[in-house]
Amino acid sequence: MNLIRDERGQGSVEAAVVLPVLFLAMLMLLQPGIVLYDRLVMGGAAAEGCRLLATASGDMGGSCEAFIRHRLAAVPQHDCFHVHGGGCSWEIELSGDEMVQTVTVRIGNELRPLPLLDAGARLLGLTNGRGNLEIEESVTMPTQPSWVASSELGLAPSSWIGAWAS
Numbered sequence: 001m002n003l004i005r006d007e008r009g010q011g012s013v014e015a016a017v018v019l020p021v022l023f024l025a026m027l028m029l030l031q032p033g034i035v036l037y038d039r040l041v042m043g044g045a046a047a048e049g050c051r052l053l054a055t056a057s058g059d060m061g062g063s064c065e066a067f068i069r070h071r072l073a074a075v076p077q078h079d080c081f082h083v084h085g086g087g088c089s090w091e092i093e094l095s096g097d098e099m100v101q102t103v104t105v106r107i108g109n110e111l112r113p114l115p116l117l118d119a120g121a122r123l124l125g126l127t128n129g130r131g132n133l134e135i136e137e138s139v140t141m142p143t144q145p146s147w148v149a150s151s152e153l154g155l156a157p158s159s160w161i162g163a164w165a166s
Helices: 010-054 061-072 117-123 157-165
Strands: 091-095 102-111 133-142
Touching: 010 061, 010 091, 010 102, 010 117, 010 133, 061 091, 061 102
Parallel strands: none
Antiparallel strands: 091 102, 102 133
Protein backbone atom coordinates (compact mmCIF):
# COMPACT_ATOMS: atom_id res chain seq x y z
CA MET A 1 0.00 0.00 0.00
CA ASN A 2 1.46 3.34 -1.08
CA LEU A 3 0.72 6.16 1.32
CA ILE A 4 0.90 9.67 -0.04
CA ARG A 5 2.85 12.01 2.21
CA ASP A 6 1.60 15.49 2.69
CA GLU A 7 4.47 17.92 3.35
CA ARG A 8 2.35 21.02 3.79
CA GLY A 9 3.07 22.72 7.11
CA GLN A 10 6.60 21.35 7.43
CA GLY A 11 8.09 24.88 7.23
CA SER A 12 5.75 26.09 9.97
CA VAL A 13 6.81 23.30 12.30
CA GLU A 14 10.50 23.97 11.61
CA ALA A 15 10.00 27.71 12.21
CA ALA A 16 8.19 26.98 15.49
CA VAL A 17 11.26 25.08 16.67
CA VAL A 18 13.99 27.39 15.29
CA LEU A 19 12.56 30.87 16.04
CA PRO A 20 12.54 30.63 19.86
CA VAL A 21 16.12 29.35 19.82
CA LEU A 22 17.13 32.17 17.47
CA PHE A 23 15.47 34.84 19.63
CA LEU A 24 17.10 33.44 22.78
CA ALA A 25 20.52 33.51 21.08
CA MET A 26 19.97 37.14 20.04
CA LEU A 27 18.93 38.03 23.59
CA MET A 28 22.05 36.38 24.99
CA LEU A 29 24.21 38.43 22.61
CA LEU A 30 22.40 41.69 23.41
CA GLN A 31 23.27 41.80 27.13
CA PRO A 32 27.07 41.62 26.63
CA GLY A 33 26.73 44.32 23.96
CA ILE A 34 24.94 46.60 26.42
CA VAL A 35 27.58 45.99 29.10
CA LEU A 36 30.36 46.63 26.57
CA TYR A 37 28.74 49.89 25.45
CA ASP A 38 28.40 51.05 29.07
CA ARG A 39 32.03 50.18 29.82
CA LEU A 40 33.27 52.00 26.70
CA VAL A 41 31.38 55.18 27.58
CA MET A 42 32.46 54.93 31.22
CA GLY A 43 36.11 54.37 30.24
CA GLY A 44 36.09 57.34 27.87
CA ALA A 45 34.48 59.58 30.47
CA ALA A 46 36.98 58.43 33.11
CA ALA A 47 39.94 59.09 30.80
CA GLU A 48 38.67 62.57 29.93
CA GLY A 49 38.03 63.20 33.62
CA CYS A 50 41.64 62.21 34.39
CA ARG A 51 42.95 64.66 31.79
CA LEU A 52 40.81 67.41 33.28
CA LEU A 53 41.74 66.49 36.84
CA ALA A 54 45.46 66.49 35.97
CA THR A 55 45.21 70.15 35.01
CA ALA A 56 42.85 71.16 37.83
CA SER A 57 44.23 73.65 40.29
CA GLY A 58 42.54 74.11 43.61
CA ASP A 59 39.19 72.56 44.44
CA MET A 60 37.69 71.75 41.05
CA GLY A 61 36.28 68.35 42.01
CA GLY A 62 32.68 69.51 41.56
CA SER A 63 33.23 70.82 38.05
CA CYS A 64 35.25 67.71 37.08
CA GLU A 65 32.42 65.48 38.33
CA ALA A 66 29.84 67.58 36.45
CA PHE A 67 31.91 67.20 33.27
CA ILE A 68 32.10 63.42 33.73
CA ARG A 69 28.34 63.20 34.36
CA HIS A 70 27.77 65.19 31.17
CA ARG A 71 29.88 62.66 29.22
CA LEU A 72 27.98 59.77 30.85
CA ALA A 73 24.72 61.17 29.48
CA ALA A 74 25.50 59.14 26.33
CA VAL A 75 24.26 56.07 28.23
CA PRO A 76 20.46 55.82 27.84
CA GLN A 77 18.45 56.21 31.04
CA HIS A 78 16.82 52.84 30.62
CA ASP A 79 17.22 50.28 33.40
CA CYS A 80 18.94 47.75 31.16
CA PHE A 81 21.66 50.37 30.41
CA HIS A 82 21.70 52.44 33.61
CA VAL A 83 19.42 52.19 36.63
CA HIS A 84 18.08 55.69 37.16
CA GLY A 85 14.84 55.26 39.08
CA GLY A 86 14.72 57.08 42.40
CA GLY A 87 18.14 58.65 41.89
CA CYS A 88 21.14 58.29 39.68
CA SER A 89 23.30 55.22 40.27
CA TRP A 90 26.52 56.72 38.86
CA GLU A 91 29.22 56.49 41.50
CA ILE A 92 32.11 58.79 40.62
CA GLU A 93 35.29 58.95 42.70
CA LEU A 94 38.05 61.43 41.90
CA SER A 95 41.52 61.39 43.42
CA GLY A 96 44.50 63.62 42.75
CA ASP A 97 45.14 66.97 41.09
CA GLU A 98 48.00 68.68 39.26
CA MET A 99 50.20 68.59 42.38
CA VAL A 100 50.49 64.77 42.64
CA GLN A 101 52.10 62.15 40.39
CA THR A 102 48.91 60.39 39.24
CA VAL A 103 45.19 61.05 39.09
CA THR A 104 42.47 58.41 39.21
CA VAL A 105 38.81 58.44 38.22
CA ARG A 106 36.59 55.50 39.16
CA ILE A 107 33.06 55.22 37.81
CA GLY A 108 30.57 52.61 39.00
CA ASN A 109 27.15 51.83 37.59
CA GLU A 110 24.25 49.43 37.98
CA LEU A 111 22.14 47.94 35.20
CA ARG A 112 19.25 45.54 35.22
CA PRO A 113 19.80 42.25 33.37
CA LEU A 114 17.48 41.53 30.47
CA PRO A 115 14.56 39.14 31.05
CA LEU A 116 15.49 35.45 31.09
CA LEU A 117 19.13 36.39 31.71
CA ASP A 118 18.41 37.84 35.14
CA ALA A 119 17.66 34.40 36.60
CA GLY A 120 20.93 33.05 35.24
CA ALA A 121 22.85 36.06 36.55
CA ARG A 122 21.31 35.54 40.00
CA LEU A 123 22.22 31.86 39.99
CA LEU A 124 25.81 32.69 39.06
CA GLY A 125 26.00 35.34 41.80
CA LEU A 126 26.61 38.20 39.36
CA THR A 127 23.88 40.46 40.77
CA ASN A 128 23.74 42.60 43.89
CA GLY A 129 20.97 42.60 46.51
CA ARG A 130 18.69 44.67 44.25
CA GLY A 131 19.03 42.16 41.40
CA ASN A 132 21.21 44.49 39.29
CA LEU A 133 24.56 43.94 37.65
CA GLU A 134 27.35 46.19 38.90
CA ILE A 135 30.01 47.39 36.49
CA GLU A 136 32.99 49.57 37.24
CA GLU A 137 35.63 51.35 35.21
CA SER A 138 38.75 52.95 36.67
CA VAL A 139 41.44 54.97 34.87
CA THR A 140 44.74 56.15 36.35
CA MET A 141 47.00 58.55 34.47
CA PRO A 142 50.18 60.43 35.31
CA THR A 143 49.76 64.17 35.69
CA GLN A 144 52.93 64.85 33.69
CA PRO A 145 54.29 63.02 30.65
CA SER A 146 57.40 60.92 31.21
CA TRP A 147 59.66 63.39 29.37
CA VAL A 148 58.64 66.16 31.80
CA ALA A 149 59.14 63.99 34.87
CA SER A 150 62.65 63.06 33.71
CA SER A 151 63.58 66.62 32.72
CA GLU A 152 66.58 68.28 34.32
CA LEU A 153 64.50 71.42 34.75
CA GLY A 154 62.03 69.68 37.05
CA LEU A 155 58.26 69.79 37.13
CA ALA A 156 57.80 73.55 37.58
CA PRO A 157 56.66 75.29 34.36
CA SER A 158 58.40 78.50 35.49
CA SER A 159 61.78 76.79 35.11
CA TRP A 160 60.91 75.72 31.55
CA ILE A 161 60.06 79.30 30.57
CA GLY A 162 63.42 80.46 31.84
CA ALA A 163 65.15 77.75 29.78
CA TRP A 164 63.27 78.76 26.62
CA ALA A 165 64.00 82.45 27.06
CA SER A 166 67.79 81.96 27.09
